[in-house]
Amino acid sequence: xSDPDLNSQGDDSGAAAAENEADSAGGDDAVAGGDDAGxxxxxxxxxxxxxxxxxxxxxxxxxxxxQRASQDLLRLSGVDSDLVVSEGAxxxxxxxxxxxxxxxxxxxxxxxxxxTAQGTSPCGKALRNGLRCFEDRGDWRxxxxxxRPALISLDAPDGRQIHAxxxxxxxxxxxxxxxxxxxxxxxxxxxxxxxxxxLLLWRPPAVYRxxxxxxxxxxxxxxxxxxxxxxxxxxPRSRDAVIFDKALKNEVIAFQRSRGLNVDGxxxxxxxVHLGAVNRQAGEPVLNDRIL
Numbered sequence: 001x002s003d004p005d006l007n008s009q010g011d012d013s014g015a016a017a018a019e020n021e022a023d024s025a026g027g028d029d030a031v032a033g034g035d036d037a038g039x040x041x042x043x044x045x046x047x048x049x050x051x052x053x054x055x056x057x058x059x060x061x062x063x064x065x066x067q068r069a070s071q072d073l074l075r076l077s078g079v080d081s082d083l084v085v086s087e088g089a090x091x092x093x094x095x096x097x098x099x100x101x102x103x104x105x106x107x108x109x110x111x112x113x114x115x116t117a118q119g120t121s122p123c124g125k126a127l128r129n130g131l132r133c134f135e136d137r138g139d140w141r142x143x144x145x146x147x148r149p150a151l152i153s154l155d156a157p158d159g160r161q162i163h164a165x166x167x168x169x170x171x172x173x174x175x176x177x178x179x180x181x182x183x184x185x186x187x188x189x190x191x192x193x194x195x196x197x198x199l200l201l202w203r204p205p206a207v208y209r210x211x212x213x214x215x216x217x218x219x220x221x222x223x224x225x226x227x228x229x230x231x232x233x234x235x236p237r238s239r240d241a242v243i244f245d246k247a248l249k250n251e252v253i254a255f256q257r258s259r260g261l262n263v264d265g266x267x268x269x270x271x272x273v274h275l276g277a278v279n280r281q282a283g284e285p286v287l288n289d290r291i292l
Contacts (some may be wrong), residue, residue, distance in 0.1 A: 053269035055136030090154070090162075090176070090185055090193070097162030097178050102151050105165040105177045109149040109285040110201055131203050134273050137196045140187055144169055145259070146277045147286045150198040154190065166198075169287040202273050203284065212267035216244045224248070224267060228255060231278045 103122050107114035112129055119125035123133040136142065143150055143166065154162040164178035174190065176183045207220040221244045228251045229236035249265040256263045259274045280286065 053132060053134045053273075055134065055138070055270050055273075090183060090189060092154075092156040092158065092160070092162060092193075095156075095162050095164075095178055097154070097160075097164055099163045101179065102163035102165055102177075105167075105180075106149060106151045106199075106201060109165065109167060126201055131201045132269065133199055134202050134269060135197070135199045136270075137198070139196060140169070140191075142260075143198055144287065146200060146273060147280070147288055148200045148202065148277070149285050149287065150200040152194055152198050154193040155195070156193065162193075166287065167285075168290040170290060175290070200273075202269075202276060203281070204269070204272060208272065212244060214244050214246065214249045214265060217242045221248070224252075227275055227279055228252070231255065231275060 104114035107117065107125070110129075110131065112125075112131075114122075114125060117125040118128045126133055150166045152164060152166055154164065156162050162178065164176040164183075166174055167177050167182070168175035169187075172187050174185055174187055176185060176190075205220075205223060207218075207223045209220065210216075212220060212224055219242070222241045224244075225236045225241055225248060228248075232251075232255075252267055252271070253263050253265050255275070256265075256271060261270060261274060276284075
């Protein structure tokens with residue numbers, strides 16, 4: 001199955017196609033690579049408001065709170081730069097929390113202007129800026145492990161959906177960026193209103209172009225070997241480093257098991273997102289850099 005985000009060459013027609021297609025459904029990883037097909041990660045079904053890579057913790061039904069939101073995401077509401085911090089439970093009655101503004105806030109965490117970014121969909125805009133969307137369903141532990149700003153949707157008591165961006169997480173406290181202001185809240189106050197769905201942005205490595213599996217060879221295999229060694233605190237071997245052999249597959253399986261992922265030895269977007277959370281890249285936004 002081809003990966004539209006990876007196959008786009010940057011021209012308008014290619015990008016438009018990339019933004020309107022989806023990866024074939026799978027379990028753990030499904031990324032580009034010509035005829036390569038795996039089961040690690042899927043992307044939301046074509047025609048969904050937001051097309052993303054998807055983790056294995058989600059239901060795979062394509063009906064998440066984020067995906068059910070309106071498709072009218074192209075116009076960003078203004079975000080007030082003067083943030084107001086309030087502590088305690090979320091006061092839903094005072095929040096608007098539209099998805100367009102929340103998406104703008106998420107892009108802002110990556111120092112990007114959502115309003116002026118090229119692209120015809122949120123994840124198309126991300127693609128044009130070297131990022132990809134990743135969607136999953138889980139709990140606060142998973143969000144904490146991935147350690148990236150995340151867009152979440154809260155079901156307010158009055159029936160409205162409030163979209164906000166989680167920008168910091170420390171202990172039982174979280175900072176939500178919603179309607180241009182920061183809300184410092186207790187996680188316990190959010191949990192009853194949160195389905196567990198979240199969407200985050202991630203930056204794939206420059207060598208990311210296909211699903212990695214046993215038997216392949218190339219510079220992307222060398223990169224993977226080095227990244228796993230860094231995550232494990234070990235030294236990567238130099239002999240036959242370009243070959244994805246049985247030993248490397250076992251390393252992948254061990255990493256996947258340690259992160260609670262589907263254990264299949266395939267390396268696609270989900271495994272890469274988790275690997276990137278372990279091997280933090282300088283300059284990327286994280287949740288745990290503030291003491292609340």
